[in-house]
Amino acid sequence: MSQRYLxxxxxxxxxVLFGVSIIVFLMIRLIPGDAVxxxxxxxxxxxxxxxxxxxxxxxxxxxMVIQYGRWIWGAVQGDxxxxxxxxxxxxxxxxxxxxPTVELTLLSVLVxxxxxxxxGAFMAEARGxxxxxxxxxxxxxxxxIPSFWLGIVSIFFVAKFLPGVQALGYVPFTEDPLGNLQxxxxxxIALSLPMLANLSRLVRSAMLDALSxxxxxxxxxxxxxxxxxxxxxxxxxxxxxxxxxxGVSAGYLLGGAIVIEQVFAIPGLGRLVLGAxxxxxxxxxxxxxxxxxxxxxxxNFLVDMLYAVIDPRxxx
Amino acid sequence: MIxxxxxxxLLSFAVxxxxxxxLLALFAPVLGLQDPYAQIMVQRLKGPNVANWLGxxxxxxxxxxxxxxxxRTSLLTCVTAVVLSxxxxxxxxxxxxxxxxxFDRIVMRLMDVLFAFPxxxxxxxxxxxxxxxxxxxxxxxxxxxxPIFARLLRGPALVICESEYVTGAKAIGAGDMRIIFLHLLxxxxxxxxxxxxxxxxxxxxxxASLSFLGLGAQPPTPSLGLMLSEGRNxxxxxxxxxxxxxxxxxxxxxxxxxLGDALRDTLDPRLRKES
Numbered sequence: 001m002s003q004r005y006l007x008x009x010x011x012x013x014x015x016v017l018f019g020v021s022i023i024v025f026l027m028i029r030l031i032p033g034d035a036v037x038x039x040x041x042x043x044x045x046x047x048x049x050x051x052x053x054x055x056x057x058x059x060x061x062x063x064m065v066i067q068y069g070r071w072i073w074g075a076v077q078g079d080x081x082x083x084x085x086x087x088x089x090x091x092x093x094x095x096x097x098x099x100p101t102v103e104l105t106l107l108s109v110l111v112x113x114x115x116x117x118x119x120g121a122f123m124a125e126a127r128g129x130x131x132x133x134x135x136x137x138x139x140x141x142x143x144x145i146p147s148f149w150l151g152i153v154s155i156f157f158v159a160k161f162l163p164g165v166q167a168l169g170y171v172p173f174t175e176d177p178l179g180n181l182q183x184x185x186x187x188x189i190a191l192s193l194p195m196l197a198n199l200s201r202l203v204r205s206a207m208l209d210a211l212s213x214x215x216x217x218x219x220x221x222x223x224x225x226x227x228x229x230x231x232x233x234x235x236x237x238x239x240x241x242x243x244x245x246x247g248v249s250a251g252y253l254l255g256g257a258i259v260i261e262q263v264f265a266i267p268g269l270g271r272l273v274l275g276a277x278x279x280x281x282x283x284x285x286x287x288x289x290x291x292x293x294x295x296x297x298x299x300n301f302l303v304d305m306l307y308a309v310i311d312p313r314x315x316x
Numbered sequence: 317m318i319x320x321x322x323x324x325x326l327l328s329f330a331v332x333x334x335x336x337x338x339l340l341a342l343f344a345p346v347l348g349l350q351d352p353y354a355q356i357m358v359q360r361l362k363g364p365n366v367a368n369w370l371g372x373x374x375x376x377x378x379x380x381x382x383x384x385x386x387x388r389t390s391l392l393t394c395v396t397a398v399v400l401s402x403x404x405x406x407x408x409x410x411x412x413x414x415x416x417x418x419f420d421r422i423v424m425r426l427m428d429v430l431f432a433f434p435x436x437x438x439x440x441x442x443x444x445x446x447x448x449x450x451x452x453x454x455x456x457x458x459x460x461x462x463p464i465f466a467r468l469l470r471g472p473a474l475v476i477c478e479s480e481y482v483t484g485a486k487a488i489g490a491g492d493m494r495i496i497f498l499h500l501l502x503x504x505x506x507x508x509x510x511x512x513x514x515x516x517x518x519x520x521x522x523x524a525s526l527s528f529l530g531l532g533a534q535p536p537t538p539s540l541g542l543m544l545s546e547g548r549n550x551x552x553x554x555x556x557x558x559x560x561x562x563x564x565x566x567x568x569x570x571x572x573x574x575l576g577d578a579l580r581d582t583l584d585p586r587l588r589k590e591s
Contacts, residue, residue: 012428019429030445133326140577144517144569146524149544149562156551156558255436259525263548273437274529277444289433289441297432 005308013301017294021075024290025068028282029060080287085279090287093272098291100170101268103180104260105253107188112195112253113246119196120203120238121230124211135204142197147256151190151263158186170266187264191256195249202245206238213237240311247303251296327578334571341387349381352538361554371556374546379557383564385538390568393450393532394519397457398512404458405465406508410500412466413473414492424470427463435460439522443531450539453532457519464515472507476500506583513576520569540565 055061062070074080080090123135158167166183173180210216211234219229258270269288276284340347350368356376364371370379408427412420430438442456476482476499485495526532527541535542540561547558 015425016428016432019425020432023429023433024441027441027445136326136577137574140570140573141566144521144566144573146521146544146562146565146569148525148528149558149565152544152548152551152558153562156555159552251434255434258436258440259529262529273440274531277440277531282444285441285444289437292437293433296434300432 006305009301009304013297016297020293020297021072021290022068024286024293025071027289028286029064031282075290080290081283083284084281090284093284094269094288094291097267097269097272099172099268100266101254101257101261101270103173104184104187104191104257104266104268105250107184108192108195108253108257109246109250111188112192112249113199113242115192116196116199116203117235117242120200121207121235123200123204124207124230124234135201139197139201143194145193147190147194148259148263150193151186151260154186154190155263168265170268183264183266187260187266190263191253191260194256195253198249199242199245203238203242206241207234210234210237240307243303243307243310247300250299254292254296324578324582326574327582330571330575330578333567334575337387337568337571338391340384341391344381344384344388347384349384350378352377352381352385353536354378361550363554363556370560371554373543373557374550374554379543379560382538382543383540383560386540386543386561386564387568389450389533389537389539390520390523390541390565393454393523394457394516397454397519397523398461398516400454400458401461401465401515402508402512405462406469406504408462409466409469410473410496410504413470413477414496414500423466427466430459430463431467433460436522436525439526440529440531443526448531448534450533450537453523453526456526457522460522461515461519465511468511469504469507472504473500476503506579510576510580510583513572513579517569517572517576520565520572524565540568 052061060067071081078091080094082088083090083093086093123131126135155167158165166179167186168183170183171179207230211230216229216233219233224233257268258273260266261268261270262274269292273285273288273292276282276288354377356372359368359372359376361374362368362372362376368378368380370383373379373382405427408423412423433441438460439453439456442459443452446452446455482495482499485499490498523532524541524544527539528545529541530545533539533542535546543561544558544565547554547556547561551558
């Protein structure tokens, strides 16, 4: 990978993160009506004094540029403000809720991406008209099944037929590894299915593409066996578009996780941000969105880098 | 026509499947359905029966009627969102490809920033600002889709702008507007049609998710996502509201996805992915 390429991608990354921070910063200021009055809530009497006090507490009485400067300077140093209701730093609240989301997303990416390779390779061997249609319908169905519905239906079946099994909630892996994994099974299946459908179709078409190349014919002529051809030669070249897709899917999963957490009562970032919206706890909403988006942007940056390592043509 | 249908079985199936659902939604008021808002308390949570083909919900409302009216809500929200984002994103992407230079760079950078957010998270952020409602959801989905349309249309538009017929048109002194409307737009039509259908399919899932989270349609509006979240509370007692509403979302989203997929093959064989 050339240094020039790395540098230009790094500048892109900074520009995008800067843009993201501006959008998240402006969010709270775009709320129609006075966000401060809304934040004070219906239960307190709204007096000009109270509004002024809260405004100066969150710095809303300063010029925009200064507000942004302060906010971003704090954010870089790990200070994203304090939660309106609990008065705790929002980063602490995020820290307390981040692990279930990270675990759910990572496991789903592993399952979705991991299974899609053998499934795609298997589907690549099924040729012919009937198989084409079956693969296509199956992939589209997998992609359009609402994952939260799948979650709800699976909860129903477990509760009905396996009443002893605990399907809801979350226990940390460090406290009860088995209980943790048991509760993760259903959410991970629900969350990873669309990704599995998408990726296995991609693997299949990339494999079919690769299998028609000259080097495969050469490998066959050399007398390499079928397994070796599929897994060593075809798959390796099919992997390149695959990796980009995994990066993009990760963002989809991060969004999907918000809904799945709600279905399975998992105390993660999704529940945190939804709760914060309901309570009009805007600093917490802002911070959660900033953290999740930054994570997504960084993952995609790493995927781009990985891509350049695997396929040196990209970085030239 | 019949010959065409015979050659494109998948497309014909998709068209019929989608049309059926859209027509049901369009003509819901004249289908002689029960009032989707009427609460008949003595008939709460009944299973499918002769009077209520798909049963009733926790307030005794007819589920079949609520699902068909839910289609209306869902389609109205999603079509509005997709049309808005197509207008905004499509125009930006096309103009970026046509004018290139600094305009292109600034527009696409802006789109990159919007694209950097996970889809559902950006939608939730927009709703946090606008407040939860169907229109909030529609605008949120429109904003999320704008960069997607811009990116999707910029690529093909660039190719067309480089083509000989556009160079030729420029050479004989055709104005910008003439080239954009006469050459660029008609040649992008097939891409637009395919992508609109595919994105509509995804929008239906996003809208259902938002309503499920309480960020879209509000009760008592008949909404598929809302039916799922309400049905969840009575799941063991009466699973059908949640199960039927889920199938409805699946069928609607599946139909548009299949339609887009089949259209891609038919309209532009060059775009065809080996599937």
